[in-house]
Amino acid sequence: MADAGEVKAVLDARAGDVRSQQQRNLAVRVAIAVVGFAVLVGIVNVLTHGDFLTVGNITNVLRQITFNSIAAVGQTFVIITAGIDLSVGSLMGLTGVVMALFANAVPLDNGVLLVIATIVVGIAVGCAAGFINAVPVVRLGLPPFITTLAMLQIARGLAYILAHGQPVPLNSNAFAGLGTGQFLDRVPWSILVMVVIVAIFAIVLTRTRYGRYVFAIGGNEEAARLAGINVVRTKTLVYVISGGCAAVAGMLLMARFASGSPQTGTGYELQAIAAVVVGGTSLMGGRGSVIGTFFGALLIGVLNNVMNLLNIESYTQQIVLGVVILLAVVLDELRKRFFAR
Amino acid sequence: MPLLSMAGIVKTFPGVRALDGVSFEVERGEVHALVGENGAGKSTLMKILAGAYSADGGSIAIDDKPVVIDGPKAAEALGIGMIYQEFNLVPDLGVIANIMLGIEPVRGIFLDDRAAAHGAATVLAELGIVLPLGRPARRLSVAQQQMIEIAKSLVRKARLIVMDEPTAALTDRETDALFALIGKLKAQGVAFVYISHRLEELPRIADRVTVIRDGRAIETRPIAAMPQDDLIRLMVGRALDAHFPQLPPVAADAPVVLDVRDLCAATHVNDVSFAVHAGEIVGLAGLVGAGRTEIVRAIAGADVPTGGTIAIGGKTVVVRDPASAIAAGIALITEDRKAQGLVLGMNVRENTTLAHLNAYTQGPFIDHKAEDDVTSREIAELRIRTPSGEQIVKNLSGGNQQKVVLAKWLIGQARVFLFDEPTRGVDVGAKAEIYVLMVELLARGAAIVMVSSELPEVLGMSHRILVVRDGAIRAEFTREQATPDKVIAVAAGVAA
Numbered sequence: 134m135a136d137a138g139e140v141k142a143v144l145d146a147r148a149g150d151v152r153s154q155q156q157r158n159l160a161v162r163v164a165i166a167v168v169g170f171a172v173l174v175g176i177v178n179v180l181t182h183g184d185f186l187t188v189g190n191i192t193n194v195l196r197q198i199t200f201n202s203i204a205a206v207g208q209t210f211v212i213i214t215a216g217i218d219l220s221v222g223s224l225m226g227l228t229g230v231v232m233a234l235f236a237n238a239v240p241l242d243n244g245v246l247l248v249i250a251t252i253v254v255g256i257a258v259g260c261a262a263g264f265i266n267a268v269p270v271v272r273l274g275l276p277p278f279i280t281t282l283a284m285l286q287i288a289r290g291l292a293y294i295l296a297h298g299q300p301v302p303l304n305s306n307a308f309a310g311l312g313t314g315q316f317l318d319r320v321p322w323s324i325l326v327m328v329v330i331v332a333i334f335a336i337v338l339t340r341t342r343y344g345r346y347v348f349a350i351g352g353n354e355e356a357a358r359l360a361g362i363n364v365v366r367t368k369t370l371v372y373v374i375s376g377g378c379a380a381v382a383g384m385l386l387m388a389r390f391a392s393g394s395p396q397t398g399t400g401y402e403l404q405a406i407a408a409v410v411v412g413g414t415s416l417m418g419g420r421g422s423v424i425g426t427f428f429g430a431l432l433i434g435v436l437n438n439v440m441n442l443l444n445i446e447s448y449t450q451q452i453v454l455g456v457v458i459l460l461a462v463v464l465d466e467l468r469k470r471f472f473a474r
Numbered sequence: 475m476p477l478l479s480m481a482g483i484v485k486t487f488p489g490v491r492a493l494d495g496v497s498f499e500v501e502r503g504e505v506h507a508l509v510g511e512n513g514a515g516k517s518t519l520m521k522i523l524a525g526a527y528s529a530d531g532g533s534i535a536i537d538d539k540p541v542v543i544d545g546p547k548a549a550e551a552l553g554i555g556m557i558y559q560e561f562n563l564v565p566d567l568g569v570i571a572n573i574m575l576g577i578e579p580v581r582g583i584f585l586d587d588r589a590a591a592h593g594a595a596t597v598l599a600e601l602g603i604v605l606p607l608g609r610p611a612r613r614l615s616v617a618q619q620q621m622i623e624i625a626k627s628l629v630r631k632a633r634l635i636v637m638d639e640p641t642a643a644l645t646d647r648e649t650d651a652l653f654a655l656i657g658k659l660k661a662q663g664v665a666f667v668y669i670s671h672r673l674e675e676l677p678r679i680a681d682r683v684t685v686i687r688d689g690r691a692i693e694t695r696p697i698a699a700m701p702q703d704d705l706i707r708l709m710v711g712r713a714l715d716a717h718f719p720q721l722p723p724v725a726a727d728a729p730v731v732l733d734v735r736d737l738c739a740a741t742h743v744n745d746v747s748f749a750v751h752a753g754e755i756v757g758l759a760g761l762v763g764a765g766r767t768e769i770v771r772a773i774a775g776a777d778v779p780t781g782g783t784i785a786i787g788g789k790t791v792v793v794r795d796p797a798s799a800i801a802a803g804i805a806l807i808t809e810d811r812k813a814q815g816l817v818l819g820m821n822v823r824e825n826t827t828l829a830h831l832n833a834y835t836q837g838p839f840i841d842h843k844a845e846d847d848v849t850s851r852e853i854a855e856l857r858i859r860t861p862s863g864e865q866i867v868k869n870l871s872g873g874n875q876q877k878v879v880l881a882k883w884l885i886g887q888a889r890v891f892l893f894d895e896p897t898r899g900v901d902v903g904a905k906a907e908i909y910v911l912m913v914e915l916l917a918r919g920a921a922i923v924m925v926s927s928e929l930p931e932v933l934g935m936s937h938r939i940l941v942v943r944d945g946a947i948r949a950e951f952t953r954e955q956a957t958p959d960k961v962i963a964v965a966a967g968v969a970a
Contacts, residue, residue, distance in 0.1 A: 340839045340840055341835075341838050341839055341840060342831045342832070342835055342838070342840060345824065345828075345831060345840060346831075348817075348820065348824075349817050349820065349824075349828055352817035352818065352819045352820055353813075353814075353816065353817040353818065353819075355813060355814050356813075356814055356815055356816055356817050356828075357817065357828070358776075358795075358796055359774075359776055359796050359806065359808060359814055359815075360796070360800075360828045360829035360882070361795075361796045361797035361799075361800040361801075361829050362797075362828070362829075363797060419817070419819045419820075420819060
């Protein structure tokens, strides 16, 4: 094949073309999104008499979405493998209780050490629960809907038992900084944690071998297996990541309220799934992104905030949220059909 | 006046003319055997009759009245019953519910269970068969499930029943019972189209036989006037075409690269032993379901071997999963690229590097530049027709998809290539390119095992041919010894 070199050169050039074309398309889309967003913000701002676009309110929105977006990041990994994790809300409650009990029981005078040790314990509990979620899924092929539904019940019950049915107030105020304090007196710690987690897992999903395998398994598990990918390990790890993310969200909630409450996180699993889906990740697996999930959580958070500012009562808010979730997915589907091929 | 007459039926699939003006008639009360190689067009013809496909040309008449069969319902209304090799039963429903599926008698808005039971029992009594009515279909034997399918056709007043490989999964006794049943229905005027690879059973059951080859009906004769030799000759009749490249001879001192000893697997692989030398292609011939795919899957760890040894280059390797086989230098190019070979939603680049991503990483991160380089190289060398490596493989043609699968394995260090139906659903041009590629692999010292249901391909592209039947190797031919007749005879269980 004498002309293989030429073909390659042409292809390289064309790959470059495609990529710059893609970049142009992306730029156009971003521009449209930014303009649209600005217009929307302007309207909202006028409607709310300028209450929306204040540093205080924006910070507030971001702080409110930290829990959901962090849990949703882990959920994104699970859903890309065509799985689902219903246990994250209960795990937020369980890990919060466990961490509060641990922090109260351990005689550590050094506040930073105490915080670190507590977080490690909480994340370990979340990851262990995720591992338990995964085992029947990867070993017996049971539907993750079932195993994580069971964990939803078990973890919640365990949280109540451990906490004797009452919130466990933190004795130490070592967590006050994390809960309500601000980094450099400007950015709340919880927002910083969220940004770091979103960034790390966005990179893991798009830039590492592990992320590629997650997509491959969601797209075609058998082809992935035959390509030598360790499907058991890869899938197990997505549930562990999800459990770990739930623990981080549980930690932030505990720090925020200075106590670990067994009822914390009730219903959050559905919030997280909503953020993932609104963010463009396919429940059928094989497609999705962490960044999309973050914007999904942000959209839901902004909507809640705006409706609060407009004094829309909470029943109506629920309806609006439901409609937005449906619209987001319908629009995404229509877009896909329109741009198919 | 024939019951069914199909005339000049044409059907084209992208790149393939599956049926090229087939004419076919069935008389009342006749069992008409339809034979031909895999891919000859039998199934396509029957699917047109059953309304699963629509013909691009030709006409169909029943009782000399032209009819239009535009869907399964239309076929059913015309009295055509279709029993596929894979049954269409609802596994968790009982016998009665399955027989009455879609035509359930009702009273008002409620199911009329009594009428259903009566209707089913009447048909079963007519057939003279006894089935455990309450048991879900999945807990019945294959023969019993087949009886349900037949009863299903008859309840729908079928006058012509098409059966695709009905005896493939039956024991001898069950086959006898089936034939007795067919005889009984025949006497009542029901006609059958009987598709089978088991040529030896045709004289027992068929009245006439039609041979289909390359999308054409070659010949129809009374079965008594069709000796088996003639039948085989008519089935494979074409001369081996010259599309195959020259196979370089295997060097006399070529080392054994793949040595399989007493290989067993739970997927009906029984004590399979063979060796493949460097620069050699060994073809596995046999009928669909004979166990050829299962043999290569066991070697590649796709199914776990339960016994025997596999040695690569003289060193025994333990194959327990695909990863260990790949590490040992074994590449399996699977028969179903959509289900097993590709992640269709990923692009060419991601599919190409999927099995060897280790080689394209820097630290924990994927090296996109290296990925781009290797993908561009493979696109150029394999002439994959794609706008770029970023194209989603779902949007490529069959031949180009197959080349992406090949690229996935070529970029690794494999020495043993197991090709399972490498040219299925691939157009002629891409076929030739795949053959050339196989010869190039030989020059690199690779050992190749090729499974193919296309006899000319096996004969034209193998140094040696092993014939597989019932999960074991039944005969070995050199390229010079092998003739279509000999191979078919062993594969169909007529000889050896």
